[in-house]
Amino acid sequence: MTEAWGFFVLGLVLLALGGDSIVKGASGLAQRFGTSPFVAGLLLIAFGTSLPELAVNAHAIAVGAQDLALGNAVGSNIANLGLTLGIAAMTAPLLIRMRLLSPLLVLLTVATLAVIVFGLDGVIGRIEGAVLLFGFVAMLVFILARSTREDENVRAGIVAYAVTRPILWMNLLRFLVAVALLYFGAKYVVQSAPVIGAGWGISPLLVGLLPVAIGTALPELAAAMAAAKRGQGDMVAGHVIGSSLFNLLVVIGGMAAFRPLPLPESFVQLELPIAIVLSLMLYPMLRGDLRVSRGEGAILFVAFVGWVVLEILLIA
Structure with a gap:
């Protein structure tokens, strides 16, 4: 169990490093090939911080751990809204000026x-x-419109x-290093998470829903707290919603389009409604008032926290 936790934490660290590197590399490459910084920024806000979670889910699907991927996708959304945005706003009130965010929240x-x-x-x-x-x-x-x-x-x-800096070799190197970091980070998380879950007596679905989803949210939480202190409320809310x-x-759409995706009754009745x-x-x-106090x-x-406690009580 100790070894599994060691690989799990190592995987999270590699995912955090890879996620930061791939965002910078992708932005630099996009601008190198003619994309404006504004459009590149919008796209990064839309899904840039999801790339570590995507790496975990892709690896989980590749090795047949579809339940873990589904749990991570849904659990990450709850963690994004409650944990990341909540603690970021507690760190410093978030001033929201981007008009796009309200309709995206409706979506x-x-x-x-x-x-x-x-x-x-x-x-x-x-x-x-x-x-x-x-x-x-x-x-x-x-x-974009x-x-x-x-x-x-x-x-x-x-x-x-x-x-x-739109330097081709530098951003290619960033991108390649990021891909390697994300691959090994996802591999270690996906390999170790079921072992941890077995030690706790919980299914791969719940492993993805709780420890994996919360663990992969921690690097984004640290970045969100730093952004909140800098007064970048739009960036925090945009990343969370995007x-x-x-x-x-x-993630869920892609899994289902590739192969029909079983959705547990509890997800329909509890996690997704949450x-x-x-x-x-x-x-x-x-x-x-255009701010999250x-x-x-x-x-x-x-x-x-109430949701996490409820999940633990249901497991028990």
């Missing part, structure tokens, strides 16, 4: 509801998975986030 709620509806018969089919993937493409088109309406200060912040949409539309509740809790915070962050965090 997140609709996408979560769609997954619930698709899974009412116990499985998300290939066509339903393809619908989710199409939803992600439509989301990207919407982001609506981004022109953003305030100049917001646009400047997105550009500043994405700007990096990452959650990516998990639903690309994600919707957190989205609905966040919506008035974004639409009201420390008190509101504490509410989100308490809701997250």
Whole structure:
């Protein structure tokens, strides 16, 4: 068990390092080949921080651990909204100026509801998975179309986030190193997580839902806290909402499009509805005074802790 925990922690560290490197490398390569820093920044906000989780889920699917991948995708969304955003707001109130975020939060709620509806018969089919993937493409088109309406200060912040030196060899090296780090990080996490779960007496699905989802959220949490202290509330909220949409539309949609994906009844009745509740809790915070205060962050965090406690009680 000690060895499994050692590899699990090592895997998380490698994923964190790889995620940071691949974001910088991808941004540099995109700008090297003509993409504007603004568009590159939007795309990175939309799904850049999801790449470590995608690496874990891809490796899990490759070795036949589909339950772990599903649990991680859904658990990560709850952790994004309750843990990452909640603690970031408790660190420093988040000023939200990006107009895109409110409609994207509505889309997140609709996408979560769609997954619930698709899974009412116990499985998300290939066509339903393809619908989710199409939803992600439509989301990207919407982001690029609506981004022109953003305030100049917001646009400047997105550009500043994405700007990096567009040196080809440097960004290729960053990208290749990141791929290696993500591969081995995902490998160690996926190999060790079931051993930890067996020691705790829980299924691979719940391993993905709790320790893997929370563990892969920790690097993003650290980055979100730092961004909150710098006054980059748009970046924090954008990453959280974009990452959650990516998990639903690309990860779950992609798994189902590749092979019909069984969806446990508990996910339809508990975990996915919890994600919707957190989205609905966040919506008035974004639409009201355009900030997520420390008190509101504490509410989100308490809701997250309540969910974790409930899951543990149900396991027991």
